[in-house]
Amino acid sequence: MRRRLLGGVLGGALVMAPVGCGIPDRTEVQIEQRGPAAETNSSLGRGSEPPTREASGSDAEAFVRNFLAAAAGEPDRAYERVKRFITVADKVRLPEKQGSEVALSVVRLTDDPMIETDVDSMKVTITVQQVGLLRANGMLVPPLATESTYEFRLVSAGPAGQDDAGFYVSDPPNVLLLSDEALRRYYRAESIYFWSSDRTQLVADQRYLSLAVPVERRVSEVIRWLTAGPSEWLRVGVSGLPDRTEMINNATGADGRWEVNLDMPGADEERLEQLGIQLAWSLRELDGTLEIKILNQPRKEIDLAEQRASFRPYTLDDDPQRYCVYEGAIHPLALANESAGLVPVAAEANRNVVSAGLRRVDEDVLAALVVAGEDGRQRLAIGRGRNGVEVLTSGPDDHAAMGRPVWIRAGVGRSYGLVVADGKLYRFDDQAVIRPVQLGLTGRVSAVAAALDGHRIALIVGGALHVAAISWEGGVPTVGPARRLVTSLVDPTAVDWAGESRLVVAGSVGRPAIYDVSVDGALETPLREDVGTEVTHLAAYPSTPQAPSTPLAGSFMYEANGVSYRSNPYDRIQREQVQDVTPPPAGVRAGTPTAPFFLY
Structure with a gap:
């Protein structure tokens, strides 16, 4: 692997910030015994917010990796977080979008960042693999960008001679970049479920939920995902909720009791029963009761744990x-x-x-x-x-x-x-x-x-x-x-x-x-x-x-x-x-x- 090029201004060896670490430094057997990380998603010990600009101090590589994590979190504040890393004069180089238009270009670094010292700044080159586009609805769609490298510069955040003031980014990329390491660290991979086209089987569809989203809003986020429909590649094999299904206000509740109010055309008992199963599995880390209302009228109350116990998505014998x-x-x-x-x-x-x-x-x-x-x-x-x-x-x-x-x-x-x-x-x-x-x-x-x-x-x-x-x-x-x-x-x-x-x-x-x-x-x-x-x-x-x-x-x-x-x-x-x-x-x-x- 190509190593980073560092000038004398940085001095000594750099210390890798723990923020960007996606895969533990373990032997192969230990990794295998611990279980694949791609579906573990434990957030214990992790912060829900990405690091601030000041967190890396004078460590240039740590600053670059933190910059590639800055967009993580709730979409409506993504531009605000990234612009905190950018010089005042260069903030306008990042065109800002709002609401559902916010999307993060997820990239995988294929090498260490190349950092070259110049007279009054440092040139940074990152070589990447375009992984996908993370939309505001938690869906990762195929990438639109084709760039294999990005270049930008680091300038000191303090006066000349002050080496511990940290950095700002100048000449930034004109897109919001998010490293796959940051995706792993600051999001939770969630499965939501749609009924198969013959309505006999639940089919999982992956989404990403920011760890910054509080637990009381998780129900609302999942229901929004369900009403928006499945990923494009899954559409041929699954059935979405009825057309024009919408959530009326946010879901409410806490401490094991939740309430959701929907406008759902054709919400007969069979559809409500299937919706209850979808919600129980799409919220499978929550227990307690969830009441479904249709146009403000109570229609169904489900015990989430009991609903999961009564319907299993897969049938496997216990003696393979x-x-x-x-x-x-x-x-x-x-x-x-x-x-x-x-x-x-x-x-x-x-x-x-x-x-x-x-x-x-x-x-x-x-x-x-x-x-x-x-x-x-x-x-x-x-x-x-x-x-x-x-x-x-x-x-x-x-x-x-x-x-x-x-x-x-x-x-x-x-x-x-x-x-x-x-x-x-x-x-x-x-x-x-x-x-x-x-x-x-x-x-x-x-x-x-x-x-x-x-x-x-x-x-x-x-x-x-x-x-x-x-x-x-x-x-x-x-x-x-x-x-x-x-x-x-x-x-x-x-x-x-x-x-x-x-x-x-x-x-x-x-x-x-x-x-x-x-x-x-x-x-x-x-x-x-x-x-x-x-x-x-x-x-x-x-x-x-x-x-x-x-x-x-x-x-x-x-x-x-x-x-x-x-x-x-x-x-x-x-x-x-x-x-x-x-x-x-x-x-x-x-x-x-x-x-x-x-x-x-």
């Missing part, structure tokens, strides 16, 4: 099992302190397997296997069974290479899944009917993963990470327009969902690495920064809001260079951990476990 492929067949894995499952596929069908995706549906197991023929060509085979899958139905076509098949955990009636084959995305069903999926993107598809709600997917297309929503209109999944995510990882190779709003992604940061990435790409945490070689297969067991701390929540397994590994802690999966295999004869080299996955 690990499996792998060993010598062409699926086998259970028995790792320390974990019980091994039974082989879910009958021996007659469990042959020539390259990779697999299994799903539990009530008492049945759905199996999607990629199997290889004698010529090495690969084909998808589908089966379903109560006490194990006994018969597989092969798809009509074979391919040179296929990725790990994934089941979509939604829909009524027939079950569907997705698989990548020869650089294209295909949809399959439980009868092995396979159809190509039109994405509207150019480039080769290399990986796909489906969220627990069955209405969102993650994709790697053209060497970039994307997310997209699924519409179930007509009972058949249709993939909507994709949103490209901006991350530090380049050339991603594998992805899966680590949680409701988190992805675990393998790629490169100069060397192969695995990162935890938020669903909008803004928050990322290195999980393993030097894998050693390219990750070709990745499978995770996601955490959920209702069970965030179960033993396997957030765990993942991956394959690199034909060798399989697990997290928690990082360790190679050994042949001895593969169950139901016969040890090879003396002198014969044993196989290695590949393509590990979870059954849940």
